[in-house]
Amino acid sequence: METNQQTSITDPIKTKDLDLNFVAEIKQQSGVNISRCLHCRCCAGGCHFHMATDYPPNHIIRLVQLGFRKEALESSTIWLCVGCNTCSVQCPMAIDMAAVMDALRQTAIKEGAALAEPDILNFHKDVLHTIKRHGRTHKLEIMMRYKARKLDLFSDFVVGTKMFAKRKLHFRPSKVKAIDEVRKTFKP
Known part of the structure; x- marks a missing residue:
């Protein structure tokens, strides 16, 4: 007996859509070397707003590292971050996420990115x-x-x-x- 299964195929990532200089740009603007992130998710565990965001803090870092400029700049996470630094205190690498989020917000405004949180x-x-x-x-x-x-x-x-x-x-x-x-x- 055969089952009729449909597999969902996602579009492959096109390297032309990636901005490989994005991580360097955010590092220069924020003064934070996000390449040090271990992706241990301690930041997400400490974030009071984690459940309201579309990405936890370490996922935002990963988007930037991989060059997903549009996805990072149009995420609600960068706007919902209140800069309390709880994530930075939890981070074993002491990454200043508030500075990173601020740099991303400034970049989003400068580039006219679509805001995930309209008001x-x-x-x-x-x-x-x-x-x-x-x-x-x-x-x-x-x-x-x-x-x-x-x-x-x-x-x-x-x-x-x-x-x-x-x-x-x-x-x-x-x-x-x-x-x-x-x-x-x-x-x-």
Whole structure:
């Protein structure tokens, strides 16, 4: 008795689609030698957002190493990384993934890559705006700007009240004393 099995055949990888200089470009831009990655996946084990991303951090490194420029620059992972450095602390090679993700985000913006998270760039701009204004992030201001732009003010109301109760959100921003020093970093 024969079974009717269909095999799925994927398109072969074409070397003309690979950017073999991509790893050197990201290394130069981030200051991180990602070729040292052992692909042990410790970074993924430490990442708080691993389940929400399309690739774990070490897969992003592998995409860059192999020259998959488009896939790396269009992934949601580079935008969902919050730069907490938990992955870097877990990494036996001390690879600064936050710097790598930042270099990838900058490259994606510069090249006009399709963003996997459509409104994430505006969110990042809101975060930077509060840092420029107060010297550090003001979560309530960031959240209110984002929600107002989306015309979605009340969907997270319950979560917001819980954050206020736990003192995770504050009505008034705290400011750093040397605000002029912080603002200098924003000048070209």
